[in-house]
Amino acid sequence: MECLGPQCAATMLEWLRARAAEGGLAAAPATAPGAARQGLLWKAAPYQEEAPAITSAAEMAGAVEHLQFAVFRRYQNQLTRAERGRLDNSIENALFKIERYLSRVDAAERVCHEGEVARLRDEVRDHKERTERLRLQARRAELKLAQLTTLSPETFEEFVGELFEAMGYEVAQVGGTGDEGIDLHLRRGGLLAIVQCKYHKRGVVGSPELQKFLGSVHHAHAHKGYFVTTSTFSLAAEKFSADHPIELVDGPRIVELVTQALGPGARKEPEPSWF
Structure with missing residues (x-):
């Protein structure tokens, strides 16, 4: 039966009184002195940093x-x-x-x-x-960053590996013949990534190179690929990477990664002259 307004409240009150008279709504007994009580969930007292000692x-x-x-x-x-x-x-x-x-x-x-x-x-x-x-x-990566114009391609690859190690990756160098464009393997947690390093003092990396690199990413069963270069990327290369699991790392981005590896608030060196 639907009940509305004051009539509903009066009916409910009458029902509660009847139940109380029958003993159906007995009041909860007060806790007797010395009776068992529910324990508190937290046993610890707040830690006071300014206190000279722990006393309990x-x-x-x-x-x-x-x-x-x-x-x-x-x-x-x-x-x-x-x-x-x-x-x-x-x-x-x-x-x-x-x-x-x-x-x-x-x-x-x-x-x-x-x-x-x-x-x-x-x-x-x-x-x-x-x-x-x-x-x-x-810090070693930071020092090499200022010397990139004098690095050899091999030393540049070592520099990139040290940079990723400083960012918390496990790094394994590959290189050599038959490397399929893979210079480094990276692992962090469950992530597997590969890196290709291109040391160019001049020139632009285009989308054909990234298309070949994407094949290496798939062949290695990697989650992601990093294409690292000292030069720049063409607009077509940037558009291609946006649709695939490839991150482009050029000169300015290398500087950002070194700063990130050094940590917040680290001293910033002047940007190198090569870009």
Whole structure:
């Protein structure tokens, strides 16, 4: 039966009163002192960065949660130099206070946290080593960038490989006879890509060269191809690449990739004179 307006509300109220009188809507009993209660989902206390020390098990749990998030944010996100510095300080401070706290507690509590803290410490160390290695590779690429007019085709290929390594790819050089226009194989995660390097001081790369390169991309079962040159591409080549899994990397784009590899906020060198 359809019920509308005040009549509906009155009918519902009458029904509720009848149910309460029958005992069908008994009030929930108050919690007796000492009775079991539902536990809280979060056991940790908020981590206080400005506090000089960790003083309780709850604060310790909060510090570990803070450290887990800080490590993830520091090494899995694109950050500015200032953000990286703040997170580095936060991670170092948290590790220092955690180690001091663990040195004071009993063995049972120490065992609860030692494994995770050791894992996070190793993760920070590994990321620092990898970051430093990539930074040095990017610096080498930066130096070669200013010397591109004097590089040989072979050295240019090495330069391109170092640049992609600095960007986080696993690089394998191919080259030689029968390479089918493939100079480098790239892997990152599940991505497979190939690279062809063309060292030209003058001239323009046209669409016929890209059509041959596309055949190499398909033959290698690659997801993508990078065609890297020190010269420029014709309009027809640019239109062809827009319809196929080929990325064109010319002189100005090489400069952008070196800057990207160096990271946000890196010192910028004057652009080389060859373009």
